[in-house]
Amino acid sequence: MGRRWSSASMTSPRKRRRCWIGSRKRSNQRCIPFDGSPKIRAVVNGRGGAMRRAGALLLAGIMVGGLMAAASAQGKGGTLRAGLDADPPNMDPHRSTAAVDRQVYQNLFDKLMDTDENLQIIPMLAVSWTTSPDGRTVTLKLRQGVKFHDGTPFNAEAVKYNVERMKDPNFPSARRSEVLPVQKVTVVDPYTVALSLERPYSPLLYVLTDRAGMIVAPAEAKKAGTDFALHPVGSGPFRFVEKIPQDHITLERNPDYWIKGQPILERIVYRPFPDDNARVANLKSGDVDIINRTPLPQIRQLAQEASQPGARFKLLEHGAFSWQGIWLNVTKPPFDNKLLRQAFNATIDRNVIANVVLQGAAYPSYAFFPNGTPAYDPTWKIPPRNIPLAKEKLQAAGSPSGFSCTLLIVPGQVNQAIGQAVQAMAADAGIQVKLQIVEFGTMLHETDTLQHQAAFLGWSGRPDPDFDIYPFVTQSGIGSFNDAGYTNPQVQTLLDAARLLNDMDQRRRAYRQVTQILADDLPYLWLYFEKEYKLV
Template identity: 40%
Template sequence: MKSFKGWSLVAFTLTILLIVSGCSDSASGDSTREMGDKSGRGSGNGKDKLVIGLDDDPPQLDPHLSSTAVDRQVLHSLFDKLVDIDEDMNIVPKLAKDWDISDDNQTYTFYLQEGVVFHDGTPFNAEAVKFNFDRMLDPAMGSPRYGEVEQVEQVNVIDELTVEVQLKTPFSPFLGDLTDRAGMMLSPTAVKESGEDFSRHPVGTGPYQFVERELQSHIKVSRFDEYWGEPAIIKDVLYKPYTDENIRLTNLISGDVDMITVVGFKDIKKIEGNSAVKLSAKEGRGFLGLHLNPAKAPFNNKDFREAINIAIDRQAITNVVYHGAALPAVSAFPPASWAHNPSLEVPKGDLTKAKSLLEKSGIKDPSFTIKVKPVETDKQMAEMVQSMLQEIGVTVNVEMQEIGSLLSSAIAGDYEALYLGWDGRTDPDGSVSRFFMSNGYNNYAKVNNPEIDKLLTDARVSLDQEERKKIYQRFSEVVFDEANYIFLVHIDENKAMKTNVNGFIHYPDGMIRPDRIYFD
């Protein structure tokens, strides 16, 4: 039995143990406690409402049904998870204060925090944990979380504060998956009472409780006075959607918005040059790139795919489209990820070699269409690729589709090339298996490579990070060589806020946890 006692999976050395203990939830708030009264309630200037500008109106406030990033920004105030991440992506305690993993890596025993209650006053306990897992696993539920918990064989209540989760097979990404919506705990009583309307009256154990919602206007949450942990500093948080990034920025600079979750790349210089606001940037964990469909010509020709891969100048795209707020990509894993392969070099637009590969392919007068979302950055990217490939004699057409239609095209395999990415996950598996395993949920081109399947399966079974690192490095080499997906950029994760907003901790997952924020 391996006893982790709440520490990160990678915390096997004293140094890492010290880092994790210094980044626990209670410690992370220390720098914000200079203001307000000793309870941490209120803020230094008397302002007690934080207004957060979102990039869209959240479709879903039920974590088990959520499938968008904007949902998550609100959910983090309402729902605690069994485990969370710290600033270095280590897994740390939350509702589960300790945990053990059996020697065969298939049984996780969670020891729960005492004295935790849901916003409706009902107790959080082992029975509630079992209820949440059972709900996500119910086929009738159709939960987007199912793929993250499908390895769960059964959940056993040991006692009121101890719960045992048995997996079908060893699955090393399990704890990482629980740092997102799969680990958020919903009130069983509220779910049973609200039924399909739970999203309209969400009830969790988080530092804030739901107050009201007006579609396309705002979502209001208020400090939960019976919170089990350190109480939220600011009393009320108001989330307001602004789909137009210009309007969103204007409201930040001169309106009543205190911070925004998404910053337009073209606006970064404006923010850096404005004394009323400040920018917080962190290297992103996701990726953007081109799906190439090997089931359709000309991408059924590997030489042609390779030619496209090396002809594209990623650095130019980074500079022009993303205004330097990105890194050129060559795999799913950015340099900040422990799974990154430093031996893979990012192509710099080698037109001579690309022309040679194109000639080797035997394809005459090649052309294809890229499908992209109708947003400025995607359009600019496509136009740059169009211009670059014209230099080697390839004609590229650009077709814009709304995100719903684009995803439908991807799922149906109705495309030659399309531009989509992923925002990354705590565990590397969550960023790649869904796209590159033969049975992956997002394997849009239905690529079937036995070596990739074996590598990713082996990585899921091992709990040894060094072993997994070697596996993912080899995986990245194979995927680059196959060139069914052309990795282009890792975009930075940017947040902007008024200068009087303090205490914000920029976590790698990009989610705002508002309870430690305060005003000067």
Template identity: 40%
Template sequence: MNKRLPLQIFSALVAGVSCSAMAMTINISLDNDPGKLDPVQSSMIAERMVYQSIFDKLLDLDENGKIVPMLAERWTVSDDQKTYTLFLRKGVKFQDGTPFNAKAVEFNLLRGQEKNSLRRNDLKYIKHISVVDDATLKIELSTPFAPFLSILTDRAGMISSPSAVKKFGDDYVNNPVGTGPFIYKGRLKGASLTLDKNPNYWQAGLPKADQVVYKIMNDVNVAFNNLRSGQVDITNRFPYKELGNPAPGGKYSVINKPSMGFLGFYFNTGKAPFDKKEVREAIDILINRDAIARVVYNGAVSVGHSPFSKAQFAHGVADTPPKVDLARAKTLLKAAGKEGGFSFRLTLPTTPDALQVGQMVQGMLRSAGINVSLDKAELAAQIEAGKAGSYDALMVGWSGRPDPDQNIYDFVVTNGSLNYSRYGNKDVDALLMQARIESDVAKRKAFYDQAMQILVQDVPYVYLNHDNVLFGISKAVTGFRFVPDGVIRTATLAK
């Protein structure tokens, strides 16, 4: 036995050298093609998936949804809740070799406040930024803002290289540079996006893989087949019909966890007939959410009627859907002058489950004389339609954030950056503002409850459910950790 031991050790070492010499690529399927690779211009979950590999954030979330350090090692908050001092990690460099420091953070926060930034409402209360030294930044707010630290765990806290932003200008959306574990190398639009290992990443021993390739597969069934065949290692969506079916040969596992998000559709309140809230409410009470959850989602959602899932402290009675009430719906339509019914277009994603939801909504509204035509569009096109107001009803969901403010404010406040409904109500605006500046959780919840009492009557958005996070993961993959924001972190992945 002793004579054979050196040979075994030698064989193991040779095998280890051979494995390390081979490039390790993690293949991840995305159900939508990421649009703009710039956090200040982003509103797609597929983009957030890619960003996690390219950009580090000032703060992050752990497996329990708790805020933890990232590029900011620690922070302090003043007694009046208006001054945040960030103590930054030293020795970090951007992927273009330029230094990460307090000036770079200042540049990013100011850029996020610009008029064309989708982060402007997240960062609007920043009144002044002081660069104390290379590793210390003081941020003064004009008012207390309870969600501020939570916001820094997402796109508003992602730090781009100032040099790259200045170099590429408007084309920075195609040339992202951060401090993250992987470096953007290129893409085939509609097909794939490739990232290579950052050899100078600040976290020792990371990333584990040499490359990450995101493969665009709009059809969840195609992605599933690629998972089974080994062509992809992780899918960011999993077929609902396959839940409960055993994996052939135990080749993959399924992550099926409640999300912080919601799914539903906007009404364009700037266009008839949706300028009348009676019409919007009539549609809301014609939809059988339990049937949709059972038939389409195989139970992998919780029915809802608000932007707040049970994972958030703002969850309340408003999240209980109304009972289907055809008689009342007809009464409301008559009051709006639409007793003879009407027709409208529902623009929805290209995924099979979204189409099935649309078809069920079609059938449910037909009983009241409402005819729905279904238009399929890629998510990027849907978002552009939402911004332009060139739609009747628009099925766009939200992946959810830890602080409830990030699930409601921009969606319903007057002129909010995600308020595609073009809805406005001064009472709602005031209540949501009070919830933003209040630090006491119980008081914040009371403000959200009051706002929802108005919103369930005005119905600018029809909430259908809170979907689960469903990932398919090859058993060959190691180092995966689930974080409640539903975004795949790649730095620790290996196989």
């Protein structure tokens, strides 16, 4: 979901935590058309390629045609109706960890910077930036003439407030680990702000192209406190109107948006359809114009239908940075025992999941970084299923007859299919997996507070690899992204060192070492990287 997602329709992002190529987790809830990617958002805003969401960048070129068609079908001033695979649980970008949230609020908030289709950083609210020779001061020149939806001005004081809000230990921030290296924020003049760093922090500029760079209206955030998510106020192309839980979210055009003449639409209405079949049916009937998280088991049938003359919809396929897996709570039984984690892992056949259960709509995975991303390592191998090894680990753990555990999944055809496959595979070694279906918001609460034993979740990916790994395996991510509750001093040291490096080859070596440690510790059981499909 931006952060994660849970495989609700199987397209998690990220928890995921955190959706689509971002966001945090996802519960296989995948990002819908307005997930923040520049071009995707550009469809709504009527602009070319300036604003796309970090992480979805590489996909925008394929998607933009279909999204444009959906938008233009409504005409300028019309309403675009979008079907989501879950009801977004948190509309505060500094607290949200679900990708499905981001699909909505990325239209409410502007970011300090954005990325283009080549993953190069481009201006947004910050028009230029410089980094000091020692790498410890980043100075931002800010756009003038921008107003928040409440009429207050965007300026350097607003940026200072936002960074300090995310760092505040008394605020339940999901962005803390992203801005932690920022020691001090100095207002140089009304439209210049300096970020003083404790040490060089190579991912910072990319961090500011995503949720940590989204600027909330200070006056409204101060007044609302932790209730800000109930009526979010930003400076984006759309303003929040209302949210009726489990029914709809309505956004309306911001008439004072700083890009004159934009956005082209008058309104966007998001409706949640956790049931995969209902989501597809509403698109086919014309009740919504576009849906996210197309159910993978239906891909072949939908492709055939979409290819027929006069078809009411198009099926778009594109790559993704997202992964899906089982997040194990290593702070409580049974998975506080590494041998039991290793036994569970050895029962899983990732090729069967990707190629049989998901009908080839995914790639087997065994690490955080998919092929095509900067930190990908081609030497990583998918471990084969090995029941004798699983039984050997059970014996060593003192549980020769196996053990039982509960795996949380969110509603959805794909989630249940994956859960049942894992359940059957584990049973061959005597591991009894109970599947418990919970609503996505409940899933995030259970995992963030480490009440779960195991959860089927995913992550949507980011352009810079730091945030694809750092918050999931370090202390600062516990309570937001690190739903394993996992810490390891060696991992922490390696990842902290990688943040100091600008050379990706050097960073990749650190990530390789961390991946080798995680392959043994197994706080997460990576299952697959997803291909992405959208129906429009």
